[in-house]
Amino acid sequence: LPRWLHRYNWHRPHGSLKATTPISRLGLTENNLLRLHI
16 A cells, blocks of 8 residues: 555646645655655
8 A cells, every 4th residue: 555655646647736746736845854765
């Protein structure tokens, strides 16, 4: 489940978000720890 959630939130484009990923909606800066992912 963790691998699936990672792909779903970080890499999969969502139709309801105009083909962007959910994490991109947060507008995170480069210094935010949430931007660091494997």
